[in-house]
Amino acid sequence: MLTAKQHELIRFIQQRLEETGISPSFEEMKEALDLKSKSGVHRLISALEERGFIRRLPNRARALEVIKVPEDAVTATRSQAAPASITANDAVASASSVMAKAPQPANDVIEIPLHGRIAAGAPIEALEGQSSLPVPAALLGPGEHYALEVSGDSMIEAGIFDGDFALVRRTNTARDGEIVVALVRGEEATLKYLHKEGAMVRLDPANATYDAQVYGPDEVEVQGKLAGLLRRYH
Incomplete structure:
Protein backbone atom coordinates (compact mmCIF):
# COMPACT_ATOMS: atom_id res chain seq x y z
CA MET A 1 0.00 0.00 0.00
CA LYS A 101 0.89 8.05 -23.71
CA ALA A 102 4.32 9.10 -22.41
CA PRO A 103 6.64 10.49 -25.11
CA GLN A 104 8.87 7.81 -26.57
CA PRO A 105 12.64 8.43 -26.54
CA ALA A 106 14.32 9.19 -29.85
CA ASN A 107 17.72 7.87 -30.92
CA ASP A 108 18.55 10.87 -33.09
CA VAL A 109 21.38 13.24 -32.19
CA ILE A 110 21.02 16.92 -33.04
CA GLU A 111 23.42 19.86 -32.85
CA ILE A 112 22.40 22.83 -30.72
CA PRO A 113 24.31 26.10 -30.15
CA LEU A 114 26.77 26.09 -27.23
CA HIS A 115 27.04 29.58 -25.74
CA GLY A 116 30.02 29.65 -23.37
CA ARG A 117 29.70 29.25 -19.60
CA ILE A 118 26.98 30.20 -17.15
CA ALA A 119 27.30 30.63 -13.40
CA ALA A 120 25.75 28.35 -10.84
CA GLY A 121 27.13 30.66 -8.15
CA ALA A 122 27.79 34.38 -8.42
CA PRO A 123 26.67 35.71 -11.83
CA ILE A 124 29.31 35.78 -14.57
CA GLU A 125 29.32 36.97 -18.12
CA ALA A 126 27.47 34.50 -20.34
CA LEU A 127 26.97 33.80 -24.02
CA GLU A 128 30.69 34.14 -24.77
CA GLY A 129 31.14 33.06 -28.38
CA GLN A 130 29.37 30.15 -29.97
CA SER A 131 30.04 26.58 -31.02
CA SER A 132 27.75 23.56 -31.09
CA LEU A 133 27.02 20.54 -28.93
CA PRO A 134 25.63 17.18 -30.11
CA VAL A 135 22.65 16.21 -27.95
CA PRO A 136 20.36 13.15 -28.01
CA ALA A 137 17.00 14.33 -29.26
CA ALA A 138 15.32 12.38 -26.44
CA LEU A 139 16.67 14.96 -23.95
CA LEU A 140 14.91 17.83 -25.70
CA GLY A 141 11.26 18.64 -25.96
CA PRO A 142 9.57 20.98 -28.41
CA GLY A 143 10.95 24.45 -29.09
CA GLU A 144 14.34 26.04 -29.76
CA HIS A 145 17.22 24.99 -27.51
CA TYR A 146 20.79 25.99 -26.70
CA ALA A 147 23.45 24.77 -24.28
CA LEU A 148 25.59 26.43 -21.62
CA GLU A 149 28.47 24.97 -19.64
CA VAL A 150 27.82 25.26 -15.90
CA SER A 151 30.39 26.97 -13.69
CA GLY A 152 30.06 26.78 -9.92
CA ASP A 153 28.28 24.68 -7.31
CA SER A 154 25.23 26.68 -6.20
CA MET A 155 22.78 24.25 -7.86
CA ILE A 156 24.26 20.95 -6.65
CA GLU A 157 21.17 20.07 -4.57
CA ALA A 158 19.22 20.11 -7.83
CA GLY A 159 21.72 17.68 -9.35
CA ILE A 160 23.51 20.35 -11.40
CA PHE A 161 27.30 20.29 -11.06
CA ASP A 162 30.28 22.30 -12.22
CA GLY A 163 31.17 21.26 -15.78
CA ASP A 164 27.70 19.96 -16.65
CA PHE A 165 26.08 21.19 -19.84
CA ALA A 166 22.71 22.85 -19.20
CA LEU A 167 20.27 22.24 -22.05
CA VAL A 168 18.00 25.26 -22.20
CA ARG A 169 14.71 25.81 -24.00
CA ARG A 170 14.65 29.38 -25.26
CA THR A 171 11.79 31.39 -23.71
CA ASN A 172 11.31 34.73 -21.98
CA THR A 173 8.66 33.48 -19.55
CA ALA A 174 8.74 30.95 -16.73
CA ARG A 175 6.55 29.75 -13.92
CA ASP A 176 7.37 30.35 -10.27
CA GLY A 177 9.81 27.72 -9.03
CA GLU A 178 11.29 26.74 -12.40
CA ILE A 179 15.05 26.69 -13.06
CA VAL A 180 15.87 29.44 -15.52
CA VAL A 181 18.71 31.20 -17.25
CA ALA A 182 18.37 34.72 -15.84
CA LEU A 183 20.15 37.67 -17.40
CA VAL A 184 20.86 40.15 -14.59
CA ARG A 185 21.06 43.85 -15.41
CA GLY A 186 21.68 43.06 -19.05
CA GLU A 187 25.27 41.95 -18.41
CA GLU A 188 25.52 38.78 -16.34
CA ALA A 189 23.71 35.45 -16.48
CA THR A 190 23.07 32.81 -13.85
CA LEU A 191 21.21 29.53 -13.49
CA LYS A 192 18.76 29.64 -10.57
CA TYR A 193 15.25 28.87 -9.36
CA LEU A 194 12.93 31.77 -10.24
CA HIS A 195 10.54 33.14 -7.63
CA LYS A 196 8.39 36.27 -7.51
CA GLU A 197 8.23 38.28 -4.28
CA GLY A 198 5.59 40.90 -4.90
CA ALA A 199 7.13 43.28 -7.41
CA MET A 200 10.61 41.83 -6.86
CA VAL A 201 12.34 38.83 -8.43
CA ARG A 202 14.20 36.32 -6.26
CA LEU A 203 16.79 33.95 -7.73
CA ASP A 204 17.28 30.98 -5.42
CA PRO A 205 20.29 28.63 -5.35
CA ALA A 206 20.07 24.90 -4.59
CA ASN A 207 22.93 24.96 -2.10
CA ALA A 208 22.46 25.91 1.54
CA THR A 209 25.79 27.75 1.61
CA TYR A 210 24.55 30.35 -0.90
CA ASP A 211 22.07 33.17 -0.33
CA ALA A 212 19.16 34.08 -2.57
CA GLN A 213 19.59 37.07 -4.87
CA VAL A 214 16.78 39.64 -4.99
CA TYR A 215 16.39 42.12 -7.86
CA GLY A 216 13.93 44.66 -9.16
CA PRO A 217 11.51 43.54 -11.89
CA ASP A 218 13.44 45.42 -14.57
CA GLU A 219 16.81 43.97 -13.56
CA VAL A 220 16.13 40.33 -14.50
CA GLU A 221 15.31 38.93 -17.93
CA VAL A 222 14.44 35.26 -18.39
CA GLN A 223 16.33 33.85 -21.37
CA GLY A 224 15.35 30.21 -21.11
CA LYS A 225 14.24 27.31 -18.91
CA LEU A 226 16.30 24.27 -18.01
CA ALA A 227 15.23 21.32 -20.18
CA GLY A 228 17.96 18.79 -19.35
CA LEU A 229 21.61 18.15 -18.56
CA LEU A 230 24.59 16.45 -20.14
CA ARG A 231 27.52 15.30 -18.03
CA ARG A 232 30.98 14.17 -19.13
CA TYR A 233 33.00 11.57 -17.21
CA HIS A 234 36.77 11.66 -17.54
Whole structure:
Protein backbone atom coordinates (compact mmCIF):
# COMPACT_ATOMS: atom_id res chain seq x y z
CA MET A 1 0.00 0.00 0.00
CA LEU A 2 1.17 3.52 -0.82
CA THR A 3 0.58 6.57 1.34
CA ALA A 4 -1.57 9.44 0.09
CA LYS A 5 1.53 11.57 -0.58
CA GLN A 6 3.20 8.75 -2.50
CA HIS A 7 0.08 8.41 -4.65
CA GLU A 8 0.00 12.17 -5.20
CA LEU A 9 3.67 12.30 -6.16
CA ILE A 10 3.57 9.44 -8.69
CA ARG A 11 0.49 10.96 -10.34
CA PHE A 12 2.25 14.35 -10.55
CA ILE A 13 5.41 12.82 -12.07
CA GLN A 14 3.38 10.81 -14.59
CA GLN A 15 1.36 13.90 -15.61
CA ARG A 16 4.53 15.95 -16.20
CA LEU A 17 6.13 13.17 -18.24
CA GLU A 18 3.04 12.94 -20.43
CA GLU A 19 2.86 16.71 -20.90
CA THR A 20 6.53 17.59 -21.41
CA GLY A 21 8.60 14.40 -21.53
CA ILE A 22 10.68 15.77 -18.60
CA SER A 23 10.26 14.76 -14.98
CA PRO A 24 9.61 17.66 -12.57
CA SER A 25 12.34 19.17 -10.41
CA PHE A 26 12.52 18.53 -6.68
CA GLU A 27 11.40 22.11 -6.09
CA GLU A 28 8.35 21.63 -8.32
CA MET A 29 7.48 18.36 -6.55
CA LYS A 30 7.86 20.02 -3.15
CA GLU A 31 5.47 22.80 -4.12
CA ALA A 32 2.97 20.49 -5.85
CA LEU A 33 2.70 18.32 -2.72
CA ASP A 34 2.83 21.29 -0.32
CA LEU A 35 5.86 19.90 1.50
CA LYS A 36 8.06 22.02 3.76
CA SER A 37 11.39 20.78 2.40
CA LYS A 38 12.92 18.83 -0.47
CA SER A 39 14.07 16.15 1.98
CA GLY A 40 10.43 15.03 2.10
CA VAL A 41 10.49 14.64 -1.68
CA HIS A 42 13.69 12.56 -1.44
CA ARG A 43 12.01 10.21 1.04
CA LEU A 44 8.92 9.78 -1.13
CA ILE A 45 10.97 9.09 -4.25
CA SER A 46 13.14 6.56 -2.39
CA ALA A 47 10.05 4.76 -1.10
CA LEU A 48 8.48 4.63 -4.59
CA GLU A 49 11.78 3.44 -6.05
CA GLU A 50 12.11 0.67 -3.44
CA ARG A 51 8.59 -0.56 -4.24
CA GLY A 52 9.24 -0.66 -7.96
CA PHE A 53 6.93 2.19 -9.04
CA ILE A 54 9.63 4.51 -10.39
CA ARG A 55 13.32 4.37 -11.23
CA ARG A 56 16.02 7.01 -11.57
CA LEU A 57 17.74 7.16 -14.94
CA PRO A 58 21.55 7.15 -14.52
CA ASN A 59 23.79 10.09 -15.41
CA ARG A 60 20.91 12.52 -15.80
CA ALA A 61 19.47 15.06 -13.38
CA ARG A 62 15.70 15.33 -13.10
CA ALA A 63 15.40 11.93 -14.81
CA LEU A 64 12.67 9.72 -13.35
CA GLU A 65 10.78 6.96 -15.12
CA VAL A 66 7.39 5.68 -13.97
CA ILE A 67 7.51 1.89 -14.23
CA LYS A 68 4.00 1.22 -12.98
CA VAL A 69 1.13 3.19 -11.48
CA PRO A 70 -0.92 2.19 -8.41
CA GLU A 71 -4.16 0.37 -9.21
CA ASP A 72 -6.32 3.03 -7.56
CA ALA A 73 -4.55 5.70 -9.62
CA VAL A 74 -5.52 3.76 -12.73
CA THR A 75 -9.09 3.48 -11.47
CA ALA A 76 -9.20 7.26 -11.01
CA THR A 77 -8.53 7.79 -14.70
CA ARG A 78 -11.66 5.84 -15.70
CA SER A 79 -14.99 7.55 -16.27
CA GLN A 80 -17.41 7.94 -13.40
CA ALA A 81 -19.65 5.36 -15.00
CA ALA A 82 -16.98 2.69 -14.69
CA PRO A 83 -17.35 -0.01 -12.00
CA ALA A 84 -15.78 0.76 -8.64
CA SER A 85 -13.76 -2.48 -8.65
CA ILE A 86 -11.48 -3.80 -11.39
CA THR A 87 -9.57 -7.02 -11.89
CA ALA A 88 -5.81 -7.28 -11.72
CA ASN A 89 -5.73 -7.80 -15.49
CA ASP A 90 -7.79 -4.64 -15.99
CA ALA A 91 -5.36 -2.69 -13.81
CA VAL A 92 -2.34 -3.91 -15.76
CA ALA A 93 -4.02 -3.14 -19.09
CA SER A 94 -5.05 0.34 -17.96
CA ALA A 95 -1.61 1.07 -16.57
CA SER A 96 -0.07 0.05 -19.88
CA SER A 97 -2.46 2.40 -21.66
CA VAL A 98 -1.47 5.30 -19.40
CA MET A 99 2.24 4.58 -19.86
CA ALA A 100 1.82 4.37 -23.63
CA LYS A 101 0.89 8.05 -23.71
CA ALA A 102 4.32 9.10 -22.41
CA PRO A 103 6.64 10.49 -25.11
CA GLN A 104 8.87 7.81 -26.57
CA PRO A 105 12.64 8.43 -26.54
CA ALA A 106 14.32 9.19 -29.85
CA ASN A 107 17.72 7.87 -30.92
CA ASP A 108 18.55 10.87 -33.09
CA VAL A 109 21.38 13.24 -32.19
CA ILE A 110 21.02 16.92 -33.04
CA GLU A 111 23.42 19.86 -32.85
CA ILE A 112 22.40 22.83 -30.72
CA PRO A 113 24.31 26.10 -30.15
CA LEU A 114 26.77 26.09 -27.23
CA HIS A 115 27.04 29.58 -25.74
CA GLY A 116 30.02 29.65 -23.37
CA ARG A 117 29.70 29.25 -19.60
CA ILE A 118 26.98 30.20 -17.15
CA ALA A 119 27.30 30.63 -13.40
CA ALA A 120 25.75 28.35 -10.84
CA GLY A 121 27.13 30.66 -8.15
CA ALA A 122 27.79 34.38 -8.42
CA PRO A 123 26.67 35.71 -11.83
CA ILE A 124 29.31 35.78 -14.57
CA GLU A 125 29.32 36.97 -18.12
CA ALA A 126 27.47 34.50 -20.34
CA LEU A 127 26.97 33.80 -24.02
CA GLU A 128 30.69 34.14 -24.77
CA GLY A 129 31.14 33.06 -28.38
CA GLN A 130 29.37 30.15 -29.97
CA SER A 131 30.04 26.58 -31.02
CA SER A 132 27.75 23.56 -31.09
CA LEU A 133 27.02 20.54 -28.93
CA PRO A 134 25.63 17.18 -30.11
CA VAL A 135 22.65 16.21 -27.95
CA PRO A 136 20.36 13.15 -28.01
CA ALA A 137 17.00 14.33 -29.26
CA ALA A 138 15.32 12.38 -26.44
CA LEU A 139 16.67 14.96 -23.95
CA LEU A 140 14.91 17.83 -25.70
CA GLY A 141 11.26 18.64 -25.96
CA PRO A 142 9.57 20.98 -28.41
CA GLY A 143 10.95 24.45 -29.09
CA GLU A 144 14.34 26.04 -29.76
CA HIS A 145 17.22 24.99 -27.51
CA TYR A 146 20.79 25.99 -26.70
CA ALA A 147 23.45 24.77 -24.28
CA LEU A 148 25.59 26.43 -21.62
CA GLU A 149 28.47 24.97 -19.64
CA VAL A 150 27.82 25.26 -15.90
CA SER A 151 30.39 26.97 -13.69
CA GLY A 152 30.06 26.78 -9.92
CA ASP A 153 28.28 24.68 -7.31
CA SER A 154 25.23 26.68 -6.20
CA MET A 155 22.78 24.25 -7.86
CA ILE A 156 24.26 20.95 -6.65
CA GLU A 157 21.17 20.07 -4.57
CA ALA A 158 19.22 20.11 -7.83
CA GLY A 159 21.72 17.68 -9.35
CA ILE A 160 23.51 20.35 -11.40
CA PHE A 161 27.30 20.29 -11.06
CA ASP A 162 30.28 22.30 -12.22
CA GLY A 163 31.17 21.26 -15.78
CA ASP A 164 27.70 19.96 -16.65
CA PHE A 165 26.08 21.19 -19.84
CA ALA A 166 22.71 22.85 -19.20
CA LEU A 167 20.27 22.24 -22.05
CA VAL A 168 18.00 25.26 -22.20
CA ARG A 169 14.71 25.81 -24.00
CA ARG A 170 14.65 29.38 -25.26
CA THR A 171 11.79 31.39 -23.71
CA ASN A 172 11.31 34.73 -21.98
CA THR A 173 8.66 33.48 -19.55
CA ALA A 174 8.74 30.95 -16.73
CA ARG A 175 6.55 29.75 -13.92
CA ASP A 176 7.37 30.35 -10.27
CA GLY A 177 9.81 27.72 -9.03
CA GLU A 178 11.29 26.74 -12.40
CA ILE A 179 15.05 26.69 -13.06
CA VAL A 180 15.87 29.44 -15.52
CA VAL A 181 18.71 31.20 -17.25
CA ALA A 182 18.37 34.72 -15.84
CA LEU A 183 20.15 37.67 -17.40
CA VAL A 184 20.86 40.15 -14.59
CA ARG A 185 21.06 43.85 -15.41
CA GLY A 186 21.68 43.06 -19.05
CA GLU A 187 25.27 41.95 -18.41
CA GLU A 188 25.52 38.78 -16.34
CA ALA A 189 23.71 35.45 -16.48
CA THR A 190 23.07 32.81 -13.85
CA LEU A 191 21.21 29.53 -13.49
CA LYS A 192 18.76 29.64 -10.57
CA TYR A 193 15.25 28.87 -9.36
CA LEU A 194 12.93 31.77 -10.24
CA HIS A 195 10.54 33.14 -7.63
CA LYS A 196 8.39 36.27 -7.51
CA GLU A 197 8.23 38.28 -4.28
CA GLY A 198 5.59 40.90 -4.90
CA ALA A 199 7.13 43.28 -7.41
CA MET A 200 10.61 41.83 -6.86
CA VAL A 201 12.34 38.83 -8.43
CA ARG A 202 14.20 36.32 -6.26
CA LEU A 203 16.79 33.95 -7.73
CA ASP A 204 17.28 30.98 -5.42
CA PRO A 205 20.29 28.63 -5.35
CA ALA A 206 20.07 24.90 -4.59
CA ASN A 207 22.93 24.96 -2.10
CA ALA A 208 22.46 25.91 1.54
CA THR A 209 25.79 27.75 1.61
CA TYR A 210 24.55 30.35 -0.90
CA ASP A 211 22.07 33.17 -0.33
CA ALA A 212 19.16 34.08 -2.57
CA GLN A 213 19.59 37.07 -4.87
CA VAL A 214 16.78 39.64 -4.99
CA TYR A 215 16.39 42.12 -7.86
CA GLY A 216 13.93 44.66 -9.16
CA PRO A 217 11.51 43.54 -11.89
CA ASP A 218 13.44 45.42 -14.57
CA GLU A 219 16.81 43.97 -13.56
CA VAL A 220 16.13 40.33 -14.50
CA GLU A 221 15.31 38.93 -17.93
CA VAL A 222 14.44 35.26 -18.39
CA GLN A 223 16.33 33.85 -21.37
CA GLY A 224 15.35 30.21 -21.11
CA LYS A 225 14.24 27.31 -18.91
CA LEU A 226 16.30 24.27 -18.01
CA ALA A 227 15.23 21.32 -20.18
CA GLY A 228 17.96 18.79 -19.35
CA LEU A 229 21.61 18.15 -18.56
CA LEU A 230 24.59 16.45 -20.14
CA ARG A 231 27.52 15.30 -18.03
CA ARG A 232 30.98 14.17 -19.13
CA TYR A 233 33.00 11.57 -17.21
CA HIS A 234 36.77 11.66 -17.54
